[in-house]
Amino acid sequence: MDTYSVKEIADMLDTNPETVRRWIRSGKLEAIQKSRKGGNVVTKAMLDAFLKTSPKYASIATGLLASPVGLTTTTAAIVGGILAQQLIKNDEIKNAHVNTSEIRKLLLSN
Structure with missing residues (x-):
């Protein structure tokens, strides 16, 4: 199973890591937090679901990751x-x- 860190997603989407954390806190982006120290982990399926529901990033979901x-x-x-x-x-x-x-x-x- 492919997983991504907050930093990797931020780099991929050319946004700030805090923005990704905000998406996770608000529930827009599902994530798994194995431990407080380890941070959040997002699976490929979770990221795909977020990208498909986000108009700004929909082209990435259909173009790049598909x-x-x-x-x-x-x-x-x-x-x-x-x-x-x-x-x-x-x-x-x-x-x-x-x-x-x-x-x-x-x-x-x-």
């Missing part, structure tokens, strides 16, 4: 974003840029 290629691209964007953030955190690079098409090619080849 197809295997779209899911791969979305996954590549998330992985690339997380990788870039980690490199920035470690101060290894100052201006990180991840080429999602290269990550997509790598994921598709595997």
